[in-house]
Amino acid sequence: SQQGEEDPQALSIQEGENATMNCSYKTSINNLQWYRQNSGRGLVHLILIRSNEREKHSGRLRVTLDTSKKSSSLLITASRAADTASYFCATDARGGSNYKLTFGKGTLLTVNP
Amino acid sequence: DGGITQSPKYLFRKEGQNVTLSCEQNLNHDAMYWYRQDPGQGLRLIYYSQIVNDFQKGDIAEGYSVSREKKESFPLTVTSAQKNPTAFYLCASSIIPPGAQPQHFGDGTRLSIL
Numbered sequence: 001s002q003q004g005e006e007d008p009q010a011l012s013i014q015e016g017e018n019a020t021m022n023c024s025y026k027t028s029i030n031n032l033q034w035y036r037q038n039s040g041r042g043l044v045h046l047i048l049i050r051s052n053e054r055e056k057h058s059g060r061l062r063v064t065l066d067t068s069k070k071s072s073s074l075l076i077t078a079s080r081a082a083d084t085a086s087y088f089c090a091t092d093a094r095g096g097s098n099y100k101l102t103f104g105k106g107t108l109l110t111v112n113p
Numbered sequence: 114d115g116g117i118t119q120s121p122k123y124l125f126r127k128e129g130q131n132v133t134l135s136c137e138q139n140l141n142h143d144a145m146y147w148y149r150q151d152p153g154q155g156l157r158l159i160y161y162s163q164i165v166n167d168f169q170k171g172d173i174a175e176g177y178s179v180s181r182e183k184k185e186s187f188p189l190t191v192t193s194a195q196k197n198p199t200a201f202y203l204c205a206s207s208i209i210p211p212g213a214q215p216q217h218f219g220d221g222t223r224l225s226i227l
Contacts (some may be wrong), residue, residue: 004155010205013125030213031213033213033215037122040165040220040223041221042117042119042203042205042218042219042220042221043156043205043216043218044216044218045216045217048213048215064134070181073149088156090156092213094132098145099144099161099163099169099207099210100158100161100171101213101216102158103148103156103157104155105154106155
């Protein structure tokens with residue numbers, strides 16, 4: 001089964017609002033990454049957070065990691081229509097291969113103008 | 114500009130036919146990966162390669178084969194043994210871990226059965 005599971009599966013908001021997506025995983029991890037995928041395109045890396053970090057920021061993105069709850073959240077502030085995409089979390093399991101990322105099923109974010 | 118190029122963008126396979134998907138990168142990355150994405154699903158790892166002339170099976174390698182003769186290239190062959198090949202195939206590359214590194218993706222090849 002997938003290591004990461006995003007919640008919600010789909011999210012629709014108005015431009016200017018904040019969007020929050022959550023990711024839960026089952027086993028201990030070394031790192032967690034978030035990626036964005038526009039329709040019909042490849043994935044684009046957004047941010048990587050290590051297991052000893054609790055929060056990271058990048059522009060309008062804020063990622064938190066709670067290893068005790070095995071969960072992470074991605075917050076996009078002041079959303080824009082161009083943020084419309086699917087967002088995936090990916091984890092590499094502690095004790096597993098450093099090369100192997102396990103992806104969740106993604107959250108489809110729609111930002112309405 | 115550095116990046117990953119996948120070709121073709123669309124590919125159609127006939128029954129009993131093997132088809133090869135191309136993936137080329139000019140990022141000087143040692144590691145390369147092939148993923149399969151089905152509608153509404155996440156990515157599943159097919160094969161990955163850490164160095165030239167070496168590769169490992171991922172979670173769903175059956176019915177697929179790869180080669181890594183050059184650092185820049187990592188082609189994927191979907192064989193006739195893969196009974197359900199219709200999917201979106203993504204190639205990625207990264208620098209060598211330790212620790213996970215961001216993966217850089219191509220824009221994918223959509224494979225369908227004729």
